[in-house]
Amino acid sequence: MQRRRFLGMAAAGLAGATGVTASACGGGTGPGGDDVTLKVVAADYGDPGGGNGSQAYWDELARGFRKKNPGVAVDVTVLSWNDVDEKVAAMVADGEPPDIAQIGSYADYAAQGRLYDVAQLLPIPVQADYLPALADAGEVNRAQYGLPFVSSTRLLFYNKALFADAGIDPDAPPRSWAELRSAARKLEAGGVPIPYGLPLGPEEAPAETMMWLLGGGGSYTDNGDSYVLDSPENIATFEWLRDELVGAGLTGAKAPAETNRQDVFDAFGRGEVGMLNGHPTLMQQADRQGVEYGTAVLPGRNGPAGSTMGVADWAMAFKANGNGDAAGKFLAYAFDVDHHYDFVGRYDLLPVTTSASARMRADDAHQNMRRFLDQLPTAEFYPVGKVSWGKVSAEIKRTIGRAVEKGVDPGNILRTLQQTAETEESAGAAR
Structure with missing residues (x-):
């Protein structure tokens, strides 16, 4: 999911969960015949x-x-x-x-x-x-x-009560980026602390990034499974985020680079977030905290996104x-x-x-x-079959939040990520 959560937070192992014989492919004992x-x-x-x-x-x-x-x-x-x-x-x-x-x-x-x-x-x-x-x-x-x-797949979640208070039809969620920006402005004018939650911190930055890339007509890889992190579409997506959401003060006081997914999920449960991209587990948290919410297909640059992230x-x-x-x-x-x-x-x-x-x-x-x-059926997944993906994903977590900061050229961030991806691909092919 995700895809997502250890040190110091490790739960205890299965106390007393011992003794179990296996025979899926043969016997249930180890090479020496022992349990x-x-x-x-x-x-x-x-x-x-x-x-x-x-x-x-x-x-x-x-x-x-x-x-x-x-x-x-x-x-x-x-x-x-x-x-x-x-x-x-x-x-x-x-x-x-x-x-x-x-x-x-x-x-x-x-x-x-x-x-x-x-x-x-x-x-x-x-x-x-x-x-x-x-x-x-x-x-x-x-x-x-x-x-x-x-x-899991991802949808846009929105707080129906906050929409209604801001004069937005709670049964007509935004379908395009322009509509999302318009709704965020109304939410901000109504005093909503976080009109749109943009978690580009280290917990799950690759997911939020991919959803926005898909909405902008891009992705991490092309149809040939080659990395295209610095494609014109991807650069344009982050320029829009930098200028139209973050730069406009529509993502809350905390910098997206310092905001994790659970941060905005928790804030949504407290009624402080107007809109965010979420996975199904958010429904449980919202229900438990009494938030009346709606879900919708992810907005895209010119209308609903053609696909979502799986x-x-x-x-x-x-x-x-x-x-x-x-x-x-x-x-x-x-x-x-x-x-x-x-x-x-x-x-x-x-x-x-x-x-x-x-x-x-x-x-x-x-x-x-x-x-x-x-x-x-139409969801796009991380390129997890690529040996390089683990390191590329880690680098996205570390750096992508800077791409929406004032005065930063997103193209430079994405070009550096592309170079990292290509280097890791070459290293993987050599192994």
């Missing part, structure tokens, strides 16, 4: 203060798996999205990778030969249940290494410990339709399997998810 202890690192999808952390789900999953498979210990640690990718990278660098990681990217590990191919892990019926576009996004050199874990978070299995059989069995259990649907339903996320997607579309309890589901 296996699977080390699993997973990301937390709960929101701060929401009391809905992901540890409870993994506790339940491990207990159920243990009952069915009494020979493999499962030790799960749930960590914050802010640092989980970095923590797993440190574990790998130290020669102690987990057996399974559920994080934001997989391609670099796959290119290094560290991961099991999905075909080595899962039975064919489980593989076939993944939505094709997401399964394809998990490939490196035509082999699938990344297992999509959850997905995000998938990934699961993968490392080969270092030789526990592929046990890891495959546990992953297959996690993607059983009941278990997968339980998880996505808790956090208002989109399923990654055909079976769970069909269940959600038919479930009236999740009718508010249908608009997000409708966006999935």
Whole structure:
């Protein structure tokens, strides 16, 4: 989602969640015949203060798996999205990778030969249940290494009460950038602290950036999958943001470069934000805090954006410990339709399997998810299959917020990012 959250915020591992035998691809024991202890690192999808952390789900999953498979210990640690990718990278660098990681990217590990191919892990019926576009996004050199874990698409959220107070029709959200700017001006004149929330801080700057690039007719890559970060369309998008939103004082007092996604989500829940781009989990937070909100297709330069951003978070299995059989069995259990649907339903996320997607579309309890589901077929995803993406994404997080500062030429920022991307691509190809 995202795609997203660890150090110091790490939840305890699965206390007592030991003993589980695996047989997905063969036996349930390690190479020496002893019981296996699977080390699993997973990301937390709960929101701060929401009391809905992901540890409870993994506790339940491990207990159920243990009952069915009494020979493999499962030790799960749930960590914050802010640092989980970095923590797993440190574990790998130290020669102690987990057996399974559920994080934001997989391609670099796959290119290094560290991961099991999905075909080595899962039975064919489980593989076939993944939505094709997401399964394809998990490939490196035509082999699938990344297992999509959850997905989401993005919509424009807006506060209906603030719209009404500002004289804006709450049933007619902006469809173009000009309409968004006009609505933001009215919200600002009405005293709304943050007319439009623009989180270009390090938490999820690549997501907010991509949504705006798509609305401006650009993206991170072209149809040939080559980076085009400094395209004329992308430069024009950031010039518009710099001049028409940030420079006009329509994004609040805090600099976008210092604003994280959770900052604006929390402010939206307090009734301080008129509009922001959001994923389905924001609905839970807004509902809990009594915010009357609407959702709409992302505005684009001249009308509704032609596509929105899709995000998938990934699961993968490392080969270092030789526990592929046990890891495959546990992953297959996690993607059983009941278990997968339980998880996505808790956090208002989109399923990654055909079976769970069909269940959600038919479930009236999740009718508010249908608009997000409708966006999935045309959504564009991060270029996660590129080995370079992890480092490019990190550099976007570090620098893109400066592109909207007064007096800064966004083209210089984007050209530097393009150079970084090309350098990383060349380095990846040489490995």
